[in-house]
Amino acid sequence: MASRIEPSRMGKEITLSPVELGSQMAKKVKINLASGNPDPKVMPINEIKDAYNQVIQEYGFKSLIYPGAGGQEDLIYNVNKFFLPMLGLNKKDDDMTVITSGAQHAMELVSKYFLEYDPIGVENPTFVETFNALKLRSSINFPFDVMNDGIDTASLRTVLEITRIKLLYVIPNCHNPAGVNMSLEKRKEIAELAHEYDFVIIEDDPYRPIAGEVPPPIKSFDSYGNVIYLGSFSKILAPGLRVGFALGEKKTMEKVSLLEQLDFSTSTINQYVVSRLLKTGVVKSLSEKMSSHYRKKMNVMIDALNEEGLTSFNRPSCGFFLLLDLHKDSWSVFKKAIERGLSFVPAKPFFLKGGENMARLSVTNVEEDKIREGISILKESVN
Template sequence: MASRIGREIRLSPVELGSQIAKKVEINLASGNPDPAVMPVKEIEEAYNEVIENIGFKSLIYPGAGGQEELIESINKHFLPLLNVTTKDDMTVVTSGAQHAMELISKYFLENDVVGVENPTFVETFNTMKLRASVSLPFDVKGDGIDVDMVRSLTKVTKIKLLYVIPNCHNPAGVTMSVEKRKEIAELAHESDFFVIEDDPYRPIAGKVPPPIKNFDNWGKVIYVGSFSKILAPGLRVGFAVGDRKIMEKISLLEQLDFSTSTVNQYVVSLLLKKGLIKDLSSRMSEHYSNKMKVLTDSLTENGFDLFNKPSCGFFLLLDLKKDSWSVFREAVKGGLSFVPAKPFFLRGGNTMARLSITNAKEEEIRRGVEILRKSVNQL
């Protein structure tokens, strides 16, 4: 008999949309960065330089919690770029942000209550959901999570973790206001819960408010970042920053699987030192902003009006006003893949679709929206 996790795990709608995307002409489903701006040549050169200069040491087991060289590079070069201020915190390197969520969930959760935005990123949330007894959904507005709702419910229900995506929300596309960030940090202290601040899009977001972590004076916020959106997701390098006592335990949990590649850690460290990531960050936000404008303009021109206009990131959440799975099946016939967004919601979401701007070229985005309109009209 399988465990609870074995029984309850399901195929992610993101994975399904990505699988289908390989078989159709236009991909508005994928969460991969745009191949046109992925620094493949620079990454190749970094691998060669690491192997030449570091040799076998780059190919042995990594230390618990990450290579010291990368941790130092993150603390010195990346956190200041991200506007993340820390006190006596500790940084742990992980195999991408998703691995960080897995480790944090392992550390904190044992049939506890978790709070989550509604909608939320289903793939990351699943690792918490499968270890929690109850998951409380908090609505997402145009300026982020409904803090009043969090305040009200935490007065009557004890939660262990609150999971939020403050910038370029996946899938909602919204960015949390600075006022709400301050309130969340204060509420975590007052109501004694921990916050997982999932912030993988900040490196490509342009100007966004300071992290929730910056307003945390009590060690209640764990900041999770990633190099997947700014470099390449296949490198599988992310990190988490939090209270030292907690992160020391997280580093021991990371050691259990040693899944974060040693050579990849050295490569990312080198690219940080060379300033490539800083240079990319300044260019990426404009690139994705331009593509998002193509999407929003195309939606408006085709009669779609129920969406929040994202200020940054890869994704837009659209209300199709019809069952999104039915629209999806029609769209695939026409050569388009997107992600039906119902699984991102704990409550509602039957008519919602997540559209991505990353893999499709601008003209493909326009044609994809036309296919989407025809698919909706056929139902």
């Protein structure tokens, strides 16, 4: 007998994400173009194993106790030492880094801090999993189209002139799912708009360590504390480590660190392990070669799509994903593809408007020959 107790608004609105659905179905098929995991062949398994042994030898029980609010100090130090120069940022006295259980956790904490049924702005399309944390706590969501050079700032400015938003969520590098990079000019422009119209920018940047040459972060143009930068080790090391970070104005991040204490989800030993991998240069070494690894695989996918006549896509700048217009309802194509042994992600849920015919394709969990075979199956499923 089912309970008659009503769930909260969040409980009613939360639904299965298309990414999770695609991943579940991928277990039943031979070719997985749905995955958001990094390529297993380049995960530094041996280095991670060695780091665990070294951490336990050096720190003993200290690596297995509570980390404290905001994260383990050794990791915070090494995150700042490694990432701030990469980002072109100088550590300011009024900035603070908080360690989180991946960038997704950081998004949840920041949305808890800022949002209580407030209006927000978001790219269209956007990454549905992180957007859900914002959507469940916002009142109105304004979508701004993603162009070849990032968010449509003209539309953003038009909306800002007539109404207020509390927060703008953007993915500037290797956009998920669109694959594009935001231009330098637009990064500067939205940083200026955030100050002029008094809203917060959440800059979600988990792909930077594997992106290669990209413009400086929006955070580097933030002179007034309006930008919170989110980073992650999921794409460069392994997502199962669940280690990310948030960098922002100190008075905000102190509160975010207290919210992090409410769930204590960020593993102490994993923080020590990531810190060790930063110190020993493993992260730097991987970062120097990952962009070319994924670019090579993406080029294989692009060539295969062109050969099959599936040409309605923007060439991805970097990262894992390509967004393809199937010119047919993507869910119907998805069902046919699953029957033929292929999984991808129907991308309609990534869009606040439109997107019914869009598919997100990933290059991470497949060999090059399987990429070609998968695209051939996709073509058959569209016909």
